[in-house]
Amino acid sequence: MMKTWCANARTQEKYSRLNAAAMWQPMLRERGYRSWRACFGPWIGSDWTKVSLHHAGQFFRKQLISKPRHAHPADDQGPAWSHGAQDGWLLFRGPSSEFWFDHWIRDLKTRGVSFIWNTPLERFEYDGATITAGCLNSGALVEADLYVLAVNPFAAAQILARTPNLERQAELRLFKPLVQEGPHVQVSFRIAYYEPVIFPRARTAVVVADSEFNLTLFAEDQVWDSKVDLGRNVMALWTGTSCVGTVPGRLYNLPVMKCSKDQFLDEVKAQILSCESLNALIQEANGGRSLADFTIAKIEVWHEWIFSPEGIRGPQPKWVTTTNTQPYLPSQVTPVPNLFLAGAHTKTEVDVWSIEGAVESGRRAARAIDPAVEVISQYKPWWLRAISAVDDVCYRAGAPHVLDILLVSLLLSAALTIALLLI
Ligand SMILES: Cc1cc2nc3c(=O)[nH]c(=O)nc-3n(C[C@H](O)[C@H](O)[C@H](O)COP(=O)(O)OP(=O)(O)OC[C@H]3O[C@@H](n4cnc5c(N)ncnc54)[C@H](O)[C@@H]3O)c2cc1C
Known part of the structure; x- marks a missing residue:
């Protein structure tokens, strides 16, 4: 990870061709490896079988050390708040169309944009x-x-x-x-319950780490404005996605790309209900009740997806x-x-x-x-910029990564110091 952070040309040209999951696999135990790669779907928004080391590295650098905190002053939308790295997911207070796109389109129309x-x-x-x-x-x-x-x-x-x-x-x-x-098959679905089903922490997605389809769940009702209509008698609304389209599921031995809609939904239910960690979280936040104790009112796939024997497809690849x-x-x-x-x-x-x-x-x-338009530069701390610049020189000279050189030099000087002390 640090090697991708401390490089420019090397990460863009070399690490961008290496699969992140494959590179990290030898360094992790099986369980750690499976849990880690499961985060690639919801976090990086990609399929762990294809995501590059460069992409994963850049993503986590921005997540973990993005710019110093930014203070948002209070306005007519709410009190002041501050925005920093590792703060959890930032979300609208309701569905995106009603809470963002409709307002945005109205605003652009008043400024003379035609659609x-x-x-x-x-x-x-x-x-x-x-x-x-x-x-x-x-x-x-x-x-x-x-x-x-x-x-x-x-x-x-x-x-x-x-x-x-x-x-x-x-x-x-x-x-x-x-x-x-070809496209990344990331299928959205949602699950409704007639009674509240709480996640221990709002604004936190749950990654079902042992799911073949790399399922992720999010409890919208814990984040949305209480006035948002979730549906008739619906008290809890979870949205979810499957991010890996090529790994066969446990019930039908078919990957998402080959499933019928019913097979896909059966798999989703089976993968969620058999996840012991998810169940432990649900028990913790719901007075000891297990996930299986809550009856699903409705489960559905986002309407645009078309399932067919030739494979799954949608209008917006x-x-x-x-x-x-x-x-x-x-x-x-x-x-x-x-x-x-x-x-x-x-x-x-x-x-x-x-x-x-x-x-x-x-x-x-x-x-x-219009050259007057400003492009806001990405934040990268000065020390990472400096090390990356040195690595550019190493890379162009065909030398190992600057961190490898530093590590070897440190080990050699430590060995030399010990040898001198012993003489
Ligand atoms: C399920 C999902 C979850 C995501 N979550 C996040 C997240 O949490 N954070 C994040 O930063 N990113 C997220 N992303 C990624 C992010 O949405 C995209 O990177 C971003 O929207 C890309 O913007 P764009 O303008 O390049 O393309 P798009 O947003 O894809 O816009 C392209 C537009 O072109 C239109 N179009 C297509 N064909 C034509 C045509 N022939 N004529 C006219 N119009 C056409 C489409 O309708 C679309 O509106 C997510 C993506 C998905 C699919």
């Missing part, structure tokens, strides 16, 4: 020098001075492929290799960094002077596929258009 919903961009009209229009699947043309392509990389690859001489341009030709591994993506991250600036790229899959200082990466990419695209 065209449910009408995907199909392709660009390109005259060999600039983009002249965006063609929607309704047949409508959208003409503008500048175009920012901020769709997911799977859609971007398809859109660009429809205009081959545009797809061939530098940066734009990276999309095909960028999506070569989820891209995520893997051991095969780092060399293909495109820049926000393209050789086409009026076409820009944005999205968490583009090259950013955040360098983790996340909301923050998406925000930075937007600022970078905006700055390419």
Whole structure:
């Protein structure tokens, strides 16, 4: 982990091609290894079978030593609060659409933004020098001075492929290799109960560490505003995700990608109910009652997922960094002077596929258009920057990691000191 923190080029070029779970496996006992890799799903947002050492390292560096505390003053939304590393999950007080997107869209509309919903961009009209229009699947043309392509990389690859001489341009030709591994199958589901079922600590997700599907659970009702309607007679609402799509489950010996919807839900119930640690947490917070004592009112998969014998699919394929993506991250600036790229899959200082990466990419695209736009730099303590700069020199010279060199030098000087004392 420290080696990824104390490197620049080495982690981006070398560690980004190594699987994090495989690298850590020899250093951990079986149980520790399984628990550790189970955190990759909900925390890193990825599949442990594919996540890179670089990605895992960058993610945990930001989690553990992000910027010094930031004080948020009191406002009409609530009292003052402070935001620091390791503070637990930050969440809305209710479902994202009602508590964020609806407000945001209203605000943007008042500022003159127009939206065209449910009408995907199909392709660009390109005259060999600039983009002249965006063609929607309704047949409508959208003409503008500048175009920012901020769709997911799977859609971007398809859109660009429809205009081959545009797809061939530098940066734009990276999309095909960028999506070569296909989407990450992260299936959301929710479980409702007619009576409260409490987790010992609010704002803390529960990772079911022995689950083949890498299940994670979160008790929304413990975090949301008490006025949020959870559903008729629903007193507890858990959301969950499965983050590993290729490992067979215990009931049907099928991975998520091959399950029918009923098989998937049966597996989810079986994996949750047989987890002794989860049960111990539930007993601790619910007066000794076991999870099996609570009757599930309803369990359902997020409606967009389509299960079929050919495999599971959804309309919004989820891209995520893997051991095969780092060399293909495109820049926000393209050789086409009026076409820009944005999205968490583009090259950013955040360098983790996340909301923050998406925000930075937007600022970078905006700055390419208007140099007055500020791009906020990522925090990295001076001592990590210094060690990383030294490691860049070691890496370019083909030498071992600076930490290895330091360790060997320390051991040698300790041995030398002891030898001198003994003489
Ligand atoms: C289940 C889940 C949980 C996550 N949890 C977290 C988290 O806790 N913290 C965190 O930081 N990150 C989290 N992420 C990751 C984060 O959501 C993404 O990194 C981020 O949303 C990427 O932003 P983006 O703008 O690049 O792409 P998106 O948010 O994917 O936006 C792309 C948009 O393009 C639209 N689009 C697609 N095709 C077309 C087309 N042809 N024409 C027009 N529009 C199109 C899509 O509808 C979409 O709205 C999570 C992701 C998932 C899936």
